[in-house]
Amino acid sequence: MSTLAPLSETPETATSTVQELEAVRARFPAGSILPQDGLDQPTWIVSRDVLAAVARELKDNPQTQFDLMLDLCGVDFPDREERFEAVYHLYSLHRGARLRLKVPLREDDAVIPSLIPVWKAANWFEREIYDMFGVRVEGHPNLSRILTHEAFQGHALRKDYDPARRWILTEDKIYKPHFDLPPGENEDDMFERMTVNIGPTHPAMHGTFRLMAVLDGETIVASDVEIGYLHRCFEKMSETHTWQHVIPYTDRLNYCSSFINNVGYCKTVEKLLGVEPPPKAVWARTILSEFSRIMDHCVCNGTTLVDAGGLTNFWYLFQPREEIYGLLESVCGARLTVSACRIGGLIQDLPPDFEARCRRLLEIIPPFVEDSEKLVNKNRIWIDRSVGIAAISGEEAVNWGWTGPCLRASGVGYDVRRAHPYDLYDTVDWEVPVLYGGDVYDRWRIRMLEIWQSLKIIRQLLDRGMPEGPHIVDDPHVALPSKEACYNEMEAMIYHFKLIMDGIRVPAGEIYNMVEGANGELGFYTISDGTGKPYRNHCRPPCFPIFSTFSRLIQGGSLSDAIVSLGGLNIVAGELER
Amino acid sequence: MDKMTGESWVTTTFETLEDWAARNSFWPFPFGTACCAIEFMSTVSSHYDLSRFGSEVVRFSPRQSDVLLVAGTINDKMGPVLKKIYDQMAEPKWVISMGACACSGGFYRAYHVMQGIDEIIPVDVYVPGCPPTPEGLIYGLLQLKEKVIRDRKRFREQGRNQGNNQEKNESVNAGATV
Numbered sequence: 206m207s208t209l210a211p212l213s214e215t216p217e218t219a220t221s222t223v224q225e226l227e228a229v230r231a232r233f234p235a236g237s238i239l240p241q242d243g244l245d246q247p248t249w250i251v252s253r254d255v256l257a258a259v260a261r262e263l264k265d266n267p268q269t270q271f272d273l274m275l276d277l278c279g280v281d282f283p284d285r286e287e288r289f290e291a292v293y294h295l296y297s298l299h300r301g302a303r304l305r306l307k308v309p310l311r312e313d314d315a316v317i318p319s320l321i322p323v324w325k326a327a328n329w330f331e332r333e334i335y336d337m338f339g340v341r342v343e344g345h346p347n348l349s350r351i352l353t354h355e356a357f358q359g360h361a362l363r364k365d366y367d368p369a370r371r372w373i374l375t376e377d378k379i380y381k382p383h384f385d386l387p388p389g390e391n392e393d394d395m396f397e398r399m400t401v402n403i404g405p406t407h408p409a410m411h412g413t414f415r416l417m418a419v420l421d422g423e424t425i426v427a428s429d430v431e432i433g434y435l436h437r438c439f440e441k442m443s444e445t446h447t448w449q450h451v452i453p454y455t456d457r458l459n460y461c462s463s464f465i466n467n468v469g470y471c472k473t474v475e476k477l478l479g480v481e482p483p484p485k486a487v488w489a490r491t492i493l494s495e496f497s498r499i500m501d502h503c504v505c506n507g508t509t510l511v512d513a514g515g516l517t518n519f520w521y522l523f524q525p526r527e528e529i530y531g532l533l534e535s536v537c538g539a540r541l542t543v544s545a546c547r548i549g550g551l552i553q554d555l556p557p558d559f560e561a562r563c564r565r566l567l568e569i570i571p572p573f574v575e576d577s578e579k580l581v582n583k584n585r586i587w588i589d590r591s592v593g594i595a596a597i598s599g600e601e602a603v604n605w606g607w608t609g610p611c612l613r614a615s616g617v618g619y620d621v622r623r624a625h626p627y628d629l630y631d632t633v634d635w636e637v638p639v640l641y642g643g644d645v646y647d648r649w650r651i652r653m654l655e656i657w658q659s660l661k662i663i664r665q666l667l668d669r670g671m672p673e674g675p676h677i678v679d680d681p682h683v684a685l686p687s688k689e690a691c692y693n694e695m696e697a698m699i700y701h702f703k704l705i706m707d708g709i710r711v712p713a714g715e716i717y718n719m720v721e722g723a724n725g726e727l728g729f730y731t732i733s734d735g736t737g738k739p740y741r742n743h744c745r746p747p748c749f750p751i752f753s754t755f756s757r758l759i760q761g762g763s764l765s766d767a768i769v770s771l772g773g774l775n776i777v778a779g780e781l782e783r
Numbered sequence: 784m785d786k787m788t789g790e791s792w793v794t795t796t797f798e799t800l801e802d803w804a805a806r807n808s809f810w811p812f813p814f815g816t817a818c819c820a821i822e823f824m825s826t827v828s829s830h831y832d833l834s835r836f837g838s839e840v841v842r843f844s845p846r847q848s849d850v851l852l853v854a855g856t857i858n859d860k861m862g863p864v865l866k867k868i869y870d871q872m873a874e875p876k877w878v879i880s881m882g883a884c885a886c887s888g889g890f891y892r893a894y895h896v897m898q899g900i901d902e903i904i905p906v907d908v909y910v911p912g913c914p915p916t917p918e919g920l921i922y923g924l925l926q927l928k929e930k931v932i933r934d935r936k937r938f939r940e941q942g943r944n945q946g947n948n949q950e951k952n953e954s955v956n957a958g959a960t961v
Binding site: 352353354357361366367368369370371372373374375376379405406407408413433434435436437438441442453454456457460461504519520523524526527530540541542778779 | 814816817818821822824825828829830843855856858859860861862863864868890891892893894895896913914916
């Protein structure tokens, strides 16, 4: 069933990528594309006039093949003449290459062309940049607010927007659905149709989404999805807190596996700082990330089956989670929102029984997973409800910006842990499971297979033994001194005071760094201006592009199939809406 | 008595029986939006087993539930929805605010987050924590139980006093007319 990832075995070297990019650049008028050097990945400053053509060329040219649009975000520089920057992050699955496009925009003329014809993933990202920065997108079919509510005034991520300024939503302003009806139909002649509203608080909607579906009998003709019911202003809050204080906010992005978010953020800042965490921290991060992944997959698969009517499975899969909570609690004192990472290491030294606890978990978890697999794998009811439901091909999934288990269930073996190894993933023996159905069943199955791979990784790391040494870097500019030192040494106390009051001084620069989250590539695009706070901290949420596909996935299926297909996508509202 | 009828008997007042039933059969509506909802799932699942406290009959319909359990951040977009759900619940109803966000907005002092659900609906029990542990939530539910009993007693006494006063007034009036 599982095979090694086919695409990531031969990543191209960086030099050849540079040559190919130069070849593309030469085709456009001089001055319309300016490369920016000295950054973490190749970066082009692209003039708005050629943006659509450049995007098309980058995607279609067999020498570059940037088929995955990872991310689009805005940045505000009030002092510059060209105040806004639209930043695209592109990825080539075949070559393992990355490219960043920056489009500078004047405030009085903040318009970008829509890239939906090139990458469908652009759809919601473009709505987001409109919502957050007021950058208009020409040619977008439904340019409306997506994260904030409709009565919201102003654009929240502009630097001159007061972080605490709220607006009251009244009922007459709430969102009007935008249905993508089949050609030849309009909403006026829908006598035979019925429009059903599900959510935002509905047992079948995981979290806080709202689905509005136009039905013909049981069949969904068109639908629209509304989000924003859990927009908690993560990115604005990042800009008002010091670098360390952002860590608890990252917990609450994907709260089902909060540790992975911690790792993703801390690694990003560490790279900016040029700090390398000690071996013990790296070892523990890898183990705890994999345990978190198991936890996340357990919740996702458990709740998916609840939607299909199988409650037993939920109890089976929730128990491993409860056991892992015990481990996390012993490491940092919290169960769910752990904040166990610190920039440069871990929050504190690992407990003396850490290894014993992990080994015990390796014994406890498999029986529960086995039981669940036995119940469901060949279950006639589940197979009838899930095989072929909400199927998507690998090519289309890539076009919509999918990553993670959902993409791997569609036959594309892209896994950040394998394609761009970090921590200890390149030193252990494990496989990237890939399935080819792309339907609800395969999305369910692949998570089960990944649980076994995670257990395999953890077992190997435990056999290797815990590395000796400190749990955090010994650098007073990054890590807090010990309490004992603070109370007894003048210098340590000064460092402590400076770190708490001013924050870590991160050198000016920008970086995009990614880890494999439980539901895809979790990236952080972070800009520092050399002060104690992030200038901009954007999270690339893996489920944002996945959920933007939901309307397309359920179209033509029955309403009950739509409910089943939502669970398998593993949409976590905290991360979706940040 | 047992020997006479062959069955077990307990003597009590109707009020005590009613209190006992009301105290031990909450039907919560989990208004779960965020991280706290995951901890609520822990609380109802087998490890902590909320049914030991008679509150496991989770109902997703406001018409069928009497405790609104707000678990998670409520933002300005969700606010009107929460208000509508609360209005749809039948009396008597209670509200538990689970977690720092529902209590006060938590550390999201931000442009899109409601600074506590008590901006729009009344709250009976605040459970602190981010998120609260299942033990914390269970403690909150136990506190609510006590509050329910206290309130019922108080209402009964109020009713009795009001009734007595009415009788008195009526007799005074009757006397006056004679």
